[in-house]
Amino acid sequence: MDTNIEIKNLSIEYRMRNGTVHAVRDADFSVDKKETLSIVGESGCGKSTTGHAILKLLPSNARATGSIIYNGKNILTMSNNEIRQIRGKHISIVFQDPMTSLDPIMRVKDHFFELIKAHDSKVNEQEMIEIASCALEASGVSAKRLNNYPFEFSGGMRQRVMIALAIALQPSVIVADEPTTSLDVVVQEQIMEVLKNLKRTKDMSIILITHDLGIVAEVADKVAVMYAGEIVEYADIYNLYKNPLHPYTQLLLKSVPNIKIGDMELHNIPGSLPDLKNIPQGCRFRDRCPMVKDICKKETPPIIDKDGRKVRCWLYG
Ligand SMILES: Nc1ncnc2c1ncn2[C@@H]1O[C@H](COP(=O)(O)OP(=O)(O)O)[C@@H](O)[C@H]1O
Ligand code: SF4
Ligand SMILES: [Mg+2]
Structure with a gap:
């Protein structure tokens, strides 16, 4: 290997x-x-x-x-x-406490946008939504929740969001x-x-x-x-x-x-x-x-x- x-x-x-x-x-x-x-x-x-x-x-x-x-x-x-x-x-990281890693005043989709733009400034909003939706679904979170804030999720769901962010850019x-x-x-x-x-x-x-x-x-x-x-x-x-x-x-x-x-x-x-x-x-x-x-x-x-x-x-x- x-x-x-x-x-x-x-x-x-x-x-x-x-x-x-x-x-x-x-x-x-x-x-x-x-x-x-x-x-x-x-x-x-x-x-x-x-x-x-x-x-x-x-x-x-x-x-x-x-x-x-x-x-x-x-x-x-x-x-x-x-x-x-x-x-x-x-290389990405998932921390123990998802609440301290997510910004409480940013919607879930904005966390994805920030991450994606940091690595590719040319990607458009529709593409970013597609990347975020894919990663969320792979982590067991409905893509419908992209507009939610971190406090609207349970602890387990927040950790799934963190995993989705970690895998978003493959x-x-x-x-x-x-x-x-x-x-x-x-x-x-x-x-x-x-x-x-x-x-x-x-x-x-x-x-x-x-x-x-x-x-x-x-x-x-x-x-x-x-x-x-x-x-x-x-x-x-x-x-x-x-x-x-x-x-x-x-x-x-x-x-x-x-x-x-x-x-x-x-x-x-x-x-x-x-x-x-x-x-x-x-x-x-x-x-x-x-x-x-x-x-x-x-x-x-x-x-x-x-x-x-x-x-x-x-x-x-
Ligand atoms: N920023 C830091 N400054 C000083 N000591 C630290 C710091 N972070 C961790 N340590 C010390 O380093 C050792 C290893 O910590 P850590 O890597 O967090 O262990 P673990 O993740 O296995 O619990 C511990 O003794 C801890 O107190
Ligand atoms: S103290 Fe125990 S673990 Fe350490 S070297 Fe000796 S036998 Fe091995
Ligand atoms: Mg530790």
Whole structure:
């Protein structure tokens, strides 16, 4: 398969007055055309930081090194003008909270018009309405609602509008950052259905960011599990579920309620993330790991190739 986007040695830190937050360290992954990659991990693991870097949307106190190669070019070193031409047209993003991403005083159609005109000033109003209608219908929203304002939609419908905006110009990559987190369970299912449909019918890659391993299985082809800024396991979905290698992935999977076997209890992982301003020596998961060994407290585990998968853990070193 053709690679659509390739991330290599990506490290990102946030400079603060009281120290430096090491939000992402040495991340490597790639997404092929028509493939869905999910980035999974607890809150604060660096998932959004990684996703935002792909669109060069990091705040001014962030420093990113490494490379994010799209169409032969490194996004991290692109000028503002270059990335503006890519954002929304070739790579787009769906954020967690659709209300803060939509302008309350703009009709839905004006959001589409603004986006389309930013990339093609010659397109006329009728063409823009056609593009917007197509994208809305593909996301499960009637094109009749083009004249509505965001407040006239439910949370789930607003998120569908956001997805429609993200796919309107037929991008080759969509980053969906916790697209279902602010929604109730029934609506979450509906939004996942929309994503599954897009995956089936459109020719694009999806990077699905979530803290919920439960929603990943239905849509992802492969998974990057993040813990405290590092990718600790990287595998195809089948192998990850069947035989999780990293102790953190194993615990994450246990924390997913299993409806089929009647186990609805959420097993939370005891302990909390290390302070990313002051990372302990050795493995970042050492204080929560049931399998911790002496070496884990002294040396950082490298990423290891294990049966075609990647895992960052001394159990396999
Ligand atoms: N603008 C920022 N300035 C400083 N620290 C930040 C900023 N944004 C995120 N962080 C920190 O970076 C780490 C990773 O955050 P984030 O990427 O949002 O994680 P996730 O999306 O997995 O919840 C966290 O410790 C968070 O507090
Ligand atoms: S390196 Fe050690 S502490 Fe870290 S996950 Fe593996 S066994 Fe656990
Ligand atoms: Mg996030």
